[in-house]
Amino acid sequence: MDATPRTHIIGAGLIGASIGLGLRAAGWTTTIADVSANAERLAWDIGAGMPLGDDAPELVIVAVRPSDTGDVVAKALATWPGALVTDVASVKAPVLDAARAVGAADRYVGSHPMSGREVSGGLAAQSDLFSARPWVICQGEAPRSAVAVVASVAQALESDVVEMEASAHDAAVARVSHAPQVVASAAAAALGPLGADDVALAGQGLRDVTRIAGSPPAMWADIARLNRHAIVATLDHIIGDLEDVREADDIGEALTDLIARGNLEVARIPGKHGGRTREWRGVTVIVPDTPGQLVRLLTDAASVGANVEDLSIEHSPRQPVGLTTLYVEPASAPPLVEALERAGWTVAAS
Amino acid sequence: MDATPRTHIIGAGLIGASIGLGLRAAGWTTTIADVSANAERLAWDIGAGMPLGDDAPELVIVAVRPSDTGDVVAKALATWPGALVTDVASVKAPVLDAARAVGAADRYVGSHPMSGREVSGGLAAQSDLFSARPWVICQGEAPRSAVAVVASVAQALESDVVEMEASAHDAAVARVSHAPQVVASAAAAALGPLGADDVALAGQGLRDVTRIAGSPPAMWADIARLNRHAIVATLDHIIGDLEDVREADDIGEALTDLIARGNLEVARIPGKHGGRTREWRGVTVIVPDTPGQLVRLLTDAASVGANVEDLSIEHSPRQPVGLTTLYVEPASAPPLVEALERAGWTVAAS
Numbered sequence: 223m224d225a226t227p228r229t230h231i232i233g234a235g236l237i238g239a240s241i242g243l244g245l246r247a248a249g250w251t252t253t254i255a256d257v258s259a260n261a262e263r264l265a266w267d268i269g270a271g272m273p274l275g276d277d278a279p280e281l282v283i284v285a286v287r288p289s290d291t292g293d294v295v296a297k298a299l300a301t302w303p304g305a306l307v308t309d310v311a312s313v314k315a316p317v318l319d320a321a322r323a324v325g326a327a328d329r330y331v332g333s334h335p336m337s338g339r340e341v342s343g344g345l346a347a348q349s350d351l352f353s354a355r356p357w358v359i360c361q362g363e364a365p366r367s368a369v370a371v372v373a374s375v376a377q378a379l380e381s382d383v384v385e386m387e388a389s390a391h392d393a394a395v396a397r398v399s400h401a402p403q404v405v406a407s408a409a410a411a412a413l414g415p416l417g418a419d420d421v422a423l424a425g426q427g428l429r430d431v432t433r434i435a436g437s438p439p440a441m442w443a444d445i446a447r448l449n450r451h452a453i454v455a456t457l458d459h460i461i462g463d464l465e466d467v468r469e470a471d472d473i474g475e476a477l478t479d480l481i482a483r484g485n486l487e488v489a490r491i492p493g494k495h496g497g498r499t500r501e502w503r504g505v506t507v508i509v510p511d512t513p514g515q516l517v518r519l520l521t522d523a524a525s526v527g528a529n530v531e532d533l534s535i536e537h538s539p540r541q542p543v544g545l546t547t548l549y550v551e552p553a554s555a556p557p558l559v560e561a562l563e564r565a566g567w568t569v570a571a572s
Numbered sequence: 573m574d575a576t577p578r579t580h581i582i583g584a585g586l587i588g589a590s591i592g593l594g595l596r597a598a599g600w601t602t603t604i605a606d607v608s609a610n611a612e613r614l615a616w617d618i619g620a621g622m623p624l625g626d627d628a629p630e631l632v633i634v635a636v637r638p639s640d641t642g643d644v645v646a647k648a649l650a651t652w653p654g655a656l657v658t659d660v661a662s663v664k665a666p667v668l669d670a671a672r673a674v675g676a677a678d679r680y681v682g683s684h685p686m687s688g689r690e691v692s693g694g695l696a697a698q699s700d701l702f703s704a705r706p707w708v709i710c711q712g713e714a715p716r717s718a719v720a721v722v723a724s725v726a727q728a729l730e731s732d733v734v735e736m737e738a739s740a741h742d743a744a745v746a747r748v749s750h751a752p753q754v755v756a757s758a759a760a761a762a763l764g765p766l767g768a769d770d771v772a773l774a775g776q777g778l779r780d781v782t783r784i785a786g787s788p789p790a791m792w793a794d795i796a797r798l799n800r801h802a803i804v805a806t807l808d809h810i811i812g813d814l815e816d817v818r819e820a821d822d823i824g825e826a827l828t829d830l831i832a833r834g835n836l837e838v839a840r841i842p843g844k845h846g847g848r849t850r851e852w853r854g855v856t857v858i859v860p861d862t863p864g865q866l867v868r869l870l871t872d873a874a875s876v877g878a879n880v881e882d883l884s885i886e887h888s889p890r891q892p893v894g895l896t897t898l899y900v901e902p903a904s905a906p907p908l909v910e911a912l913e914r915a916g917w918t919v920a921a922s
Contacts, residue, residue: 336773336775350858350918350920351920351921353858353918353920354858354895356772356773358773384769384772384773386769386770390770391773393765393766393770394766394770394771394773395773397762397763397765397766397770398763398766398770398771398773398774398775398778399773399775399777399778401759401762402759402777402778402781402782403777403827403831404814404817404827404830405755405758405759405781405814406777406780406781406834407813407827407830407831407833407834408755408810408813408814408830408834409751409752409755409810409834410833410834410835410837410838411809411810411813411830411833411834411837412747412751412806412809412810412813412837413747413748413837413840413841414809414833414837415743415747415809416743416744416747416748418840419734419736420736420740420743420744420747420748421744421748421840421841421842422706422734422842423686423706423708423734423741423744423745423748423749424748424841424842425686425748425749427749427752427753427756427783427784428748428749428752428841429841430756430780430781430783430784431752431755431756431780431781431783431784432752432834432837432838432841433777433780433781433838434777434780434781435831435834435835435837435838436834436835436838436839437831438831438835439827439828439831439832439835442824442827442828442831443824443825443827443828444824446817446823446824446826446827447822447823447824450823453817453823454818454823456762457814457817457818458818459761459762459764459765460758460759460761460762460814461811461814461815461818463757463758463761463762464754464755464758464807464810464811464814465811467754467796467803467807468804468807468808468811472797473796473797473800473803473804474792474793474794474796474797475793476796477753477754477757477789477792477793477796478789478792478793480754480757480758480761481753481757481785481787481788481789481792482789483757483760483761483764484756484757484758484759484760484761484782484785484786485760485785485786485788485789487760487761487762487763487764487782487785488760488782488783488785488786489786490763490768490771491763491771491774491778491779491782492771492772492774508700508703508704512879514874516870516880516883517867517870517871517873517874520866520867520870521867521871523867524864524867529862530866530885531885532885533866533883533885535880535881535882535883545704568700568703570700570701570703571701
């Protein structure tokens with residue numbers, strides 16, 4: 223197999239078409255197919271790949287909905303006995319099982335490109351969809367040479383390769399992605415009994431907790447069914463903690479304990495460049511809610527060389543101003559506050 | 573009582589001292605006291621108020637920890653029979669009950685200035701702490717004239733006055749603030765079993781859900797004890813929804829239903845200028861993680877008059893680039909994307 227394998231993509235949806243566009247941009251030869259003739263033709267037209275010819279593919283990338291992935295992977299393994307097959311489903315163990323069931327797990331490597339979908343949703347097919355995102359690879363029973371081929375796909379798409387065992391991946395995404403979606407939706411649903419004036423008391427905290435509760439239900443049914451075991455285990459954990467607070471003789475003590483445990487875990491969530499945890503300091507500034515103000519603020523921040531690691535904007539419920547918090551390295555905070563106040567900004571907190 | 577009542581503040585912590593600074597800045601005459609001689613002296617020194625003299629106060633603002641508020645309010649009502657008393661505790665019904673217990677509820681008006689505490693925490697005493705924030709007023713059994721006096725305090729501090737009934741306030745904050753804190757902490761605590769590589773799969777979704785789980789436990793024990801009833805009712809609601817998903821014969825269907833219900837509620841959370849819900853469109857751009865890049869990006873955005881309503885930054889786990897999403901009015905998105913691409917930015921999604 224040469225440096226860029228003859229690659230066939232099955233599924234011309236957002237992910238499949240984006241992979242095709244990205245690989246073509248990187249100089250790969252790709253073909254692409256879809257059960258929908260229209261989707262297939264569109265993918266050919268936008269240059270995601272050509273129609274499959276007589277040459278058998280060396281690498282097959284299955285990019286169909288999670289619930290169909292196992293069957294399509296098994297069929298691809300049988301159809302092209304010389305091909306290596308990978309997929310992009312966000313749940314990995316069931317697909318590995320499907321490859322095992324047809325006795326071809328040595329030619330199957332699992333992939334999970336963690337594209338923007340989980341984050342912002344509704345993306346258009348786009349060659350950069352995977353840039354700077356983690357791309358999980360699950361070796362399963364395949365040789366290292368097979369992992370190297372799939373890794374070359376991720377690298378061509380400028381993703382960050384992360385190797386994990388399939389079941390470990392599924393347990394991890396249940397806790398970092400699937401259960402948080404369930405919990406955010408439940409916290410949002412609990413607003414049901416409130417009137418508009420009550421909901422208007424919402425602060426940035428509620429907005430943060432419920433932001434992903436605004437994402438569309440599509441995909442989640444599939445994911446939940448495939449990763450049910452790990453999601454249920456995570457919900458058991460969460461429900462147990464919530465019940466401890468609900469049932470506690472001293473709810474204050476129980477909540478303090480839970481918050482303290484949460485503090486420790488949040489500190490482990492990588493902020494910048496993996497591993498490094500977020501130890502940023504927030505500087506909150508009152509910003510008139512008009513175009514260009516944010517630019518002025520960040521220009522003034524840059525003037526003292528403060529690198530803004532994160533930023534949050536809270537709009538006032540009734541006034542044309544917002545509170546913008548710039549998160550910077552702790553050492554940068556004092557000079558930043560000084561510079562901003564010198565520039566005429568009102569620093570509400572730091 | 574003239575336009576600015578002779579005002580005495582009990583409690584020289586963050587809130588009390590900030591109220592004093594703000595009222596003094598607005599030309600009010602304030603005195604301030606604290607059980608801690610050091611805190612009291614500091615408040616005098618920074619100009620939050622003078623020592624209490626022989627003149628009885630016309631207005632007393634109790635700014636002590638929530639669990640002490642009821643007793644201190646009752647004592648103030650007894651000590652100054654001619655004074656109107658208010659407080660700043662984030663749970664209101666128990667304080668009203670305390671005022672009733674001493675038969676002086678006609679001279680008590682509840683306040684809840686929703687300062688940055690719940691949002692960013694760790695603020696320093698600051699005259700602008702309440703600017704552009706909701707200030708809830710609970711009339712209880714006091715006359716309108718008393719409400720007007722307390723409202724004048726909120727107005728002097730540039731807060732947005734919101735009138736609510738005490739028990740309605742407590743039920744509302746349980747759902748918009750207290751329970752979301754419990755849930756965010758539980759979602760964070762559920763990361764416990766994961767290794768560092770697993771946690772590194774975290775995306776912006778988990779960061780949003782767990783951001784407030786990073787806030788210190790301080791204060792929450794008090795709040796939880798005082799608002800236990802409403803918090804437990806909210807947890808019942810949330811646990812019920814989580815159990816429905818956990819127990820469902822078809823977890824996919826159950827989760828889809830929950831997400832759909834959550835979608836409806838999230839749409840009710842005011843974004844900008846109250847009432848108006850967030851219908852913004854996200855434009856995601858790949859931004860080199862170096863100082864000044866964000867300024868460049870926002871300058872280019874401003875060049876087409878796009879008003880950035882919100883902004884989120886996601887750092888790449890392993891690369892020196894980040895994905896920054898600008899949220900703008902839907903109509904502004906297409907021209908924004910065009911302008912950014914013209915300026916050489918890579919738009920990963922819109």
